[in-house]
Amino acid sequence: MQKPIILLSLTGLFLLSACSNESSQVETTKKEAAEAVAQKENHEIVVYSSRKEHLIKPFFEEFTAKTGISIKYITDKAGPLVTRLKAEAERTEADIFMTVDAGNLWLAKREGVLQPIGSATLETNIPEHLQDPENHWYGLTVRARTMVYDTNKIKPEDLSSYEDLADPKWKGRLCLRTSKKVYNQSLVAMLIARHGVAKAEEIVKGWVANLATDPFSNDTKVMKAIEAGQCEVGIVNSYYFGRLQKENPKIGLALYLPQSSAKGIHVNISGAGITKYADNVKDAQKLLEWLSSEAAQKMYAGLNMEYPANPNIEPVEQVEAWGELKADTMNLSKAGELQPQAVQLMDRAGYK
Numbered sequence: 001m002q003k004p005i006i007l008l009s010l011t012g013l014f015l016l017s018a019c020s021n022e023s024s025q026v027e028t029t030k031k032e033a034a035e036a037v038a039q040k041e042n043h044e045i046v047v048y049s050s051r052k053e054h055l056i057k058p059f060f061e062e063f064t065a066k067t068g069i070s071i072k073y074i075t076d077k078a079g080p081l082v083t084r085l086k087a088e089a090e091r092t093e094a095d096i097f098m099t100v101d102a103g104n105l106w107l108a109k110r111e112g113v114l115q116p117i118g119s120a121t122l123e124t125n126i127p128e129h130l131q132d133p134e135n136h137w138y139g140l141t142v143r144a145r146t147m148v149y150d151t152n153k154i155k156p157e158d159l160s161s162y163e164d165l166a167d168p169k170w171k172g173r174l175c176l177r178t179s180k181k182v183y184n185q186s187l188v189a190m191l192i193a194r195h196g197v198a199k200a201e202e203i204v205k206g207w208v209a210n211l212a213t214d215p216f217s218n219d220t221k222v223m224k225a226i227e228a229g230q231c232e233v234g235i236v237n238s239y240y241f242g243r244l245q246k247e248n249p250k251i252g253l254a255l256y257l258p259q260s261s262a263k264g265i266h267v268n269i270s271g272a273g274i275t276k277y278a279d280n281v282k283d284a285q286k287l288l289e290w291l292s293s294e295a296a297q298k299m300y301a302g303l304n305m306e307y308p309a310n311p312n313i314e315p316v317e318q319v320e321a322w323g324e325l326k327a328d329t330m331n332l333s334k335a336g337e338l339q340p341q342a343v344q345l346m347d348r349a350g351y352k
């Protein structure tokens with residue numbers, strides 16, 4: 001019964017199109033133009049970000065003002081955002097996943113929620129070791145895992161490397177953040193990459209033996225403990241010290257860049273990738289390219305007292321005053337690859 005009806009309506013369509021071929025072409029062109037305008041007006045990117053709102057909002061607003069591309073974003077922790085991207089799959093609204101630590105970006109790639117980016121601009125602006133070897137993510141700002149010490153008790157000459165903090169001379173003088181934090185997992189992953197598991201384990205056991213107190217839940221608490229005299233030196237991300245220093249320029253703590261560590265200072269990134277099912281790849285790429293460019297890098301890194309990922313841009317004055325950053329140039333995806341081993345190692349070493 002259905003067949004004849006379809007046939008009939010098809011015949012009707014043919015007749016209609018045959019009669020009004022010319023005018024329908026005009027209609028089509030008009031429709032296309034209208035769609036193009038609508039698409040332009042709808043230029044919108046959706047970002048899932050584990051970076052805090054105050055660190056991204058000013059840049060998103062500037063980008064929108066410059067390009068007319070609006071940005072919607074939601075913020076949450078990295079883990080839940082990756083889980084959400086996975087669950088939403090092709091239904092996701094997100095075009096960009098933005099987070100801190102290469103370990104998190106590596107995980108997002110492994111979970112299959114990112115896609116490769118083909119951008120000559122990002123390739124030029126971002127050094128090789130700060131990007132995924134298959135271009136699923138790029139670093140946009142750099143942070144160093146540095147030492148902070150009590151200037152009344154320690155001279156910078158007393159300090160040298162992460163490895164040295166395992167020496168018994170530091171017994172009862174060291175404070176650390178918990179091993180549950182990805183920053184320390186990435187640091188230990190890099191120690192494994194440099195020294196192998198056995199030697200890395202020896203170093204971590206040395207740290208644990210030197211602890212003045214149980215590990216703290218965050219980097220700021222490590223510095224507060226040093227300030228309070230509970231310990232003399234700790235390992236923290238550079239920008240946490242930057243924040244403290246900004247609040248209190250006369251603070252009796254200083255930052256030390258462990259230049260003599262095996263292959264340079266362990267650096268990490270904040271970065272981003274384009275989601276596997278992004279609807280607006282073109283504009284998403286535009287945003288990442290702009291964030292990597294001269295126009296945005298200094299401010300973007302400076303706002304959180306980080307280092308620009310683009311090596312042609314100088315850091316802000318406060319960061320520059322800490323000294324020259326000789327960064328380990330091992331590809332940061334290693335930090336992700338070796339993370340499970342790092343977690344097991346820290347557990348064996350009794351690092352809580």
Ligand SMILES: [Fe+2]
Nearest residue numbers: 100183237240
């Ligand atoms: Fe942080």
